[in-house]
Amino acid sequence: MAEFTMPSLGADMDEGTLLEWLVAPGDVVHKGEPVAVVETAKSTIEVECFETGTMTELLVEPGATVPVGTPLALIGPAKERPPAHRAPKEGKTTKTTKTTKTTETTQATGAAKAPRPPERLPSGPEPGTAAEPTPSAARPPDHVEAGPLVRHLAEHSGVDLETLHGSGPGGRITRTDVERAVAPRSDTAPPRVRATPRARRLAAELGVDLAAVSGTGRDAAVRAADVRRAAPTPAAPAPRPPSADGPTRRPSAERTSVTPPPRDRVKAGRRAIADLMTRANREIPHYYLSTTVDLAAATHWLHEHNRRVPLSERLLPAALLLKAAALAAREVPDLNGFWTDDHFTAAESVHLGMAVSLRGGGLVAPALRHADTLTLTELMGALKDLVSRTRTGRLRGSEVSGATITVTSLGDQGVEAVFGVIHPPQVALVGFGRVVDRPCAVDGLLGVRPTVTATLSADHRATDGAVGARYLTAVSRFLQNPEEL
Amino acid sequence: MNPSDALDMVRESISAVVPDADLASLGPDDAFREALEMDSLDFLSFVEVLAERSGVRIEDEDTSRLTTLSASADFLVARTR
Numbered sequence: 001m002a003e004f005t006m007p008s009l010g011a012d013m014d015e016g017t018l019l020e021w022l023v024a025p026g027d028v029v030h031k032g033e034p035v036a037v038v039e040t041a042k043s044t045i046e047v048e049c050f051e052t053g054t055m056t057e058l059l060v061e062p063g064a065t066v067p068v069g070t071p072l073a074l075i076g077p078a079k080e081r082p083p084a085h086r087a088p089k090e091g092k093t094t095k096t097t098k099t100t101k102t103t104e105t106t107q108a109t110g111a112a113k114a115p116r117p118p119e120r121l122p123s124g125p126e127p128g129t130a131a132e133p134t135p136s137a138a139r140p141p142d143h144v145e146a147g148p149l150v151r152h153l154a155e156h157s158g159v160d161l162e163t164l165h166g167s168g169p170g171g172r173i174t175r176t177d178v179e180r181a182v183a184p185r186s187d188t189a190p191p192r193v194r195a196t197p198r199a200r201r202l203a204a205e206l207g208v209d210l211a212a213v214s215g216t217g218r219d220a221a222v223r224a225a226d227v228r229r230a231a232p233t234p235a236a237p238a239p240r241p242p243s244a245d246g247p248t249r250r251p252s253a254e255r256t257s258v259t260p261p262p263r264d265r266v267k268a269g270r271r272a273i274a275d276l277m278t279r280a281n282r283e284i285p286h287y288y289l290s291t292t293v294d295l296a297a298a299t300h301w302l303h304e305h306n307r308r309v310p311l312s313e314r315l316l317p318a319a320l321l322l323k324a325a326a327l328a329a330r331e332v333p334d335l336n337g338f339w340t341d342d343h344f345t346a347a348e349s350v351h352l353g354m355a356v357s358l359r360g361g362g363l364v365a366p367a368l369r370h371a372d373t374l375t376l377t378e379l380m381g382a383l384k385d386l387v388s389r390t391r392t393g394r395l396r397g398s399e400v401s402g403a404t405i406t407v408t409s410l411g412d413q414g415v416e417a418v419f420g421v422i423h424p425p426q427v428a429l430v431g432f433g434r435v436v437d438r439p440c441a442v443d444g445l446l447g448v449r450p451t452v453t454a455t456l457s458a459d460h461r462a463t464d465g466a467v468g469a470r471y472l473t474a475v476s477r478f479l480q481n482p483e484e485l
Numbered sequence: 486m487n488p489s490d491a492l493d494m495v496r497e498s499i500s501a502v503v504p505d506a507d508l509a510s511l512g513p514d515d516a517f518r519e520a521l522e523m524d525s526l527d528f529l530s531f532v533e534v535l536a537e538r539s540g541v542r543i544e545d546e547d548t549s550r551l552t553t554l555s556a557s558a559d560f561l562v563a564r565t566r
Contacts, residue, residue, distance in 0.1 A: 226537075306545045311533050314545070316525050359505065359522065387526050412524040 001056070003071040006038070007047055009400045011424045012276035013040050017065040018072060022046070027055045028078065034396060036072065041268035043364050044393035045400050053078050203227045269362040280421050284339075285460040288419050289468045293476045294442075295435055295450040301482035317435055318409055319380040321452065323485045325430045326350045326371035328474035329405045334463050335428040335456075335471050336404045344427060344462040353403025353423065354383070356390045365423060366395050367403035376485055411435060417453040427459035428471070452479075486539070486565040491558035498535040502527050513555040541565060 006016050020037040029035050034046035035055070053075040060072045151161065161173055203210045203222075213230045215222035298320050306314045329336040329350045337346040352371035356364050366389075368374070368382050389395055405426055410418045411434035418431035433453040440449045454475050458468045478485060486494075496508050499517060506521050518528055532551065536543045541564045543551075551557045 303545055311536050311543065314529065316529060318525060357524075359503075384526060384530075 002051060002053065002075045004035070004049065004055075004073040004075050006066050006068050006070045006072055007397055007401070008068045009038070009040055009045055009047075009397055010042075010276075011279070012042070012272045013068060015065055015067045016040050018060050018062055019044065020062050021058055021073075023055050025055055025057055029053060029055055029075065032398070038397075040400075041265075041272040042362065043269075043390070043395060043400065045395050045397055047397040049075070051075060266361050269358075273363060276423065277421050280424050284422050284424065284427075286422060286457050287460045287465055287468065288455065288457050289465065289472055290417060290419075290453060290455045291472045291476060292438070292451050293454050293479050294440065295452055295479060298479050298482040299435070299450045313377055313380075315376055315380050316383075317452075318411075318432075319376050319383060320479065320482060320485055321409065321432050321454075322352060322354065322368065322371060322383065322407060323374070323376055323379055324475045324478035325405075325407050325432075326352045326368075327478050327485070328471050329428075330372045331474045332467060332471040334467050335458060337427065337462075338404070338425040339427050339459055339462050340425050347404035349404070351402045351404045353406030353426070354386065355406060355408035355420075356387050358391060364390050364395070364400070365403060365406050365408075366390050366399040369399065369402060405430065407432065409433075411452070417455055419455050420457050422457055422459055427462040428468075429457045430471075430475070431455040431457070486561055488558055488562055491539075491561040491565075492554060494538055494561065495535065495554055495557040498531055498538060501534045502530040511554065514553050516552050517554060518552065535561075539565065 006018075009016070016038040017040075018036060019039050021035070022037065023029055023035045029049045030052045031050060032048050035049045036047045038045050038047050054077065055073055056076040057074045058072070059074065060066060060070070066072070203213070208227050208230050210222055210227070213222045213226050215226055295317070298317070302315055302317060302320065329352070333346045334344070336350055337344055349370055350372040351367040351369045353365040353367050356366065358364060366386055368379065368386060371379060371382075374382060386395075386399065403423070403426065405428050406420075406423050407430045408418055408420045409432040411432060414434055416433040416436060418433060420429040420431050422429045431454070433455075435450050435452050437448050438451045440447055440451065442449065454472055456468045456472050458471075492513075499506055499508065499521070503521050503523060511517055511520055517523070521527075523531065528548070532543050532548055535541075535551075535557070539561050541561060547560065550560050
């Protein structure tokens with residue numbers, strides 16, 4: 001039996017308030033799936049589960065504020081049915097201690113069927129059917145391997161998840177599986193709504209029924225902006241139809257009842273930033289480097305690109321800068337990782353933290369995960385999505401705490417260079433200023449070129465200036481070859 | 486499109502992107518991007534919404550004209566004439 005604890009969502013977090021459970025006891029949960037909504041001093045975050053299993057008991061009620069590390073719930077082996085669900089008659093199930101419960105459920109599993117190794121579940125060829133000896137009518141639908149968004153899509157499309165064969169990792173049902181199941185039945189089921197992928201994602205997030213949205217795109221396809229218009233306000237998604245056993249997400253309008261008033265939130269956020277930055281300045285011996293990057297090629301490429309694509313796929317210069325920063329981090333891994341316990345550990349992937357200022361004050365630096373592997377179009381989409389969720393309070397735990405290196409870009413605020421403070425335990429912070437036309441020597445002549453000042457603040461414990469210099473040189477080189485970004 | 490409709494459309498498009506924007510206190514010749522603290526992503530969303538609502542194709546180079554409410558409305562009027 002594992003404990004699901006209040007995670008540390010960043011070095012500045014000591015405690016968190018559990019706002020909402022996204023799962024109920026008995027639900028099968030998967031590694032990486034959001035299971036709870038937690039509020040920290042800085043933001044509201046969807047916390048993902050760290051392992052696959054069955055939620056057996058929720059230990060903390062919504063509204064409670066608890067220190068980091070406090071057990072929030074108990075997670076049992078994947079195929080286990082919680083006592084409350086499988087044997088309500090046995091009586092002694094509810095008020096047992098942790099240890100006796102473990103024994104009991106083990107016995108229950110053994111009684112129902114010969115012992116199965118837990119890893120049998122994800123690797124089985126027909127998850128959800130082969131593993132269940134006697135499918136009973138009362139069985140909760142949650143054992144099907146599918147994330148909440150896929151479930152939601154299935155619900156909308158009228159697809160029974162039980163009938164699908166998952167093609168995802170571990171037999172998980174993916175969005176494609178559901179969409180494929182919808183296609184052949186289109187004469188009987190309600191017709192699939194034409195919509196852009198981004199609109200679909202947004203609709204699922206905001207709880208908007210795509211069928212009820214009138215599309216303004218090509219062939220009346222629903223676009224993201226249509227969804228945004230159809231949503232009551234970006235912060236208050238329409239209530240979803242309540243489902244009996246499935247994870248129900250309450251609209252955030254209800255959630256705000258346990259959310260501190262914005263004023264306190266700003267104050268607490270300020271405090272959290274103050275603590276983290278004080279620690280950074282006290283502990284990290286920063287060194288600073290700066291270079292001016294010629295953006296003529298990148299700007300030209302960007303204009304050409306934007307001329308060719310629809311508005312929704314236009315790129316901002318920020319996308320190129322972020323991609324260059326991510327690729328350079330991959331090339332100079334000594335700057336991409338964490339300083340903990342007096343030594344540096346390089347991260348395996350590049351999760352680019354991105355400083356996002358909040359309306360009304362404050363700062364959050366969520367991560368663009370695997371930024372170095374995204375195409376520019378993907379990165380731009382992820383950037384829009386991440387910024388909008390940062391501001392409406394729907395970030396995930398892995399995004400809030402997972403950054404391996406952070407970028408701050410104050411160009412929109414008009415400054416030409418920014419020398420930032422590193423977010424511990426990271427060891428580097430990259431800064432971009434405003435893109436400005438400057439006189440430059442080009443091929444022995446004076447020319448006027450768009451340029452940006454790229455800076456690096458780095459932790460001298462982890463690296464020396466030569467490494468930092470290699471990093472900025474790499475950023476500059478990537479930006480000279482925008483077609484390779 | 487007449488100037489008053491165009492102005493309404495600009496205001497609505499801003500509201501769609503910055504829901505809590507105080508448009509009442511925004512003058513027709515105020516630079517709204519600065520006044521409402523819209524960053525480049527907000528501004529791009531605004532351009533997207535405005536283009537979709539008006540049916541006007543807005544190129545990158547046109548966006549430098551969309552600085553104030555009245556300038557944006559003038560732009561829409563000119564393009565839909």
